[in-house]
Amino acid sequence: MAPHKKIAVVLKGYPRLSETFIAQELLGLEKAGHDLVLVALRRPTDGKRHPVHDEIRAAVHYLPEYLHEEPWRVCRALFQTVAKPGFWPALRQFFRDLLRDRTRNRFRRFGQALVLVAEWPEGADWLHAHFIHTPASVTAYASIIAGIPWTCSAHAKDIWTSPDWELSEKLGRARWTVTCTRNGYDHLQSLTREKSRVHLSYHGLDLDRFPSFEGSHSARGGSDPIDPVRIVSVGRAVAKKGYDVLLKALSSLPADLNWRFEHIGAGELTAELQALAGKLGLADRIRWHGALDQKDVLTHYREADIFALACRVAANGDRDGLPNVLVEASSQRLVCVSTAVAGVPELLDDGQNGLVVPAEDPRALALALERLIRDPELRRRLGAAAEQRVRAEFDHHSSVRQLSGLFESEWSRAP
Template sequence: MPPRRKILVVLKGYPRLSETFIAQELLGLEKAGFDLTLISMRRPTDKKRHPVHDEIKARVVYLPEYLHEEPIRVLKGLFAGFSKPGFGAVMKRFFADLPRDISRNRFRRLGQALVLAREWPDKGEWLHAHFIHTPASVTEYASILTGTPWTCSAHAKDIWTSPDWDISQKLKNARWAVTCTRAGYEHMKTLTDRKDAVHLSYHGLDLARFGHFAGEHSNRNGSNPADPAFILSVGRAVEKKGYDILLRALALLPKELNWRMDHIGGGEALPTLKKIAAELGLAERINWKGALAQEDVLDHYRRADLFALACRIAANGDRDGLPNVLVEASSQRLACLSTNVSGVPELLSDGENGLVVPAEDPAALAKALERAIRDPDLRKRLGDAAEERVRSHFDYHSSIRQLSSLFEAEWQKAS
């Protein structure tokens, strides 16, 4: 087996509480023997960290988040770029991209790539981008500048909000790309002639962190005002999570049905959602807990009766892939209710191991919520089946083995 090369992994931001699946993959690759350096385009904004972040040994290098904040560093990158073998090629590519994306963002990605190419941490021999939008732009420009090969992991928003021309161009030049849902995989394959360069790779779950829950979820059925059914939702307060739809569904539940809900997650729409909840008369029943560490989220999965996430396609095309929180909740035998958007049906089959309703339909969501709240035996059956599916099909070690094989196949070609 050829020696494993130093990989520079380009990330939009690190660490991020909402991107546990990326941190988990990074740790898995380290444990598999890969030598990583993390290149972050933004500094962290979350005040908390997950335990997995503390286990990752890779050094983190932060690029200038905004070029005007570190002008000397950017100018050094530009002047050093003149002598790079791919400077002419990268400028040709940049000026081809610019008319289709006239934005400060496009200049920022070029500047970040120039800085990366000049500083070139830890003698990197391979580039890998997480997300096929802006991180892949920086990665591709740096690849052109230095002649270093690159690969990419695409996820959800980056696929569905990027223009087709941008993805097509990147798939033409990347050695390969992986994505985490069949919907994303099929879409990306339509954008390239290199069908064998696109791979489906579910993130999966580190089942050592989400061990089997041997306890029992409650038999609450919404009949006791002193002990209401406990609904849980975990996700950022952004449009694609559909929290306004979930609130309107909750408002449609029968008045005599007793429930409460905890929401875990940050997000810019929290004030708006709290206002909607108050207008609907739900404020006293909902506890907005903000972002929590992974161990606290796990505790909530185990105490809750039902998990709800009303995924939708946002106005700009943004959508979830397969929300990791659904996999996590399922691993704890917690019955899950969600919508038929993107990769959700790849995990949950309606009536078999979860409840799945159409997106943008508060009435259908309310009907499913009521059914699940009133029937603890149904919740138990769905939760048990969901855990079985996760533990048989969504173990993240499978994804790590697949990524390892893809990297090693490329390096064998080069040896």
């Protein structure tokens, strides 16, 4: 076995409540014996942390989020790196990229790369980027300047909002790239000749944090106004989550059905969605919780009857991969209804372990919700099948073993 290298993991932000799957992977790699240091492009904005964040031992280094906020730090990094043999090749690559992407963001990524190399984490001799858009840009420039190889994890938004030319070039420079859905894997494979360097690796779930639910979900059928069916959704209030579609579906449910909806998550569209709920006459049936930690989310899964998520492709191409919340809810025997977008059908088979409807179709979603509300036995059967699949096929230990194997295979060949 090749000796382990210390990995500098470049992240967009850390810690982030919406990226539990990354924190889970980092902890898994540490437990597998990997020495990590985390490099974040921005400081945390969430007011809470998941328990998993407190278990990760790796030190965290923060780069300047905006170069104008720390100009002396950036200038010092420039003076320290300009003499390095890799500086001029990196600068030439930067200008080639700038000709195709004339944005301030491009300057920011090069400046952050300079700071990363100038303030290099002690002992780090490998780079790994989480997300193939901005973190991989910083990582790729730093790799050229420092002469340190890099690898990459690609997910969802970063794939679908990046131009093909940039994805293709990054795939060619990284030693390997993993992605978490068959949908994303097929797209990345189509953009590179080095197909053996693109790998499919589902995130999976830390089942120790989501043990089997020993209780039972309710047999509510929507007929009792005092004890309504409980529908829950967990996700950021952003366009790709389709909460406007879900609200419209809820508003068209038959008047004789009694239900309550709870949303967990923060996001830029929260106020807009709350206003839409009021316009649709739903305000008194909805509770907006904001961001919650993993323990509280688990409690909501267990108390709910249905999990709903109306994933869509946003106008800018952004979309989910395989939303981890669907895996989490399924692990608790909570029946899920979602849409046939990206990686969702890789977990949910319509009518077998959940219900899957077309995206952007409030009517189809309403019919699926009505069916589940009225039929607690169907909820029980589909939820049990969903849990069985998650526990058989989505254990995160498998993905950690795969990543460890990829690192070690690469290191055994590295000079």
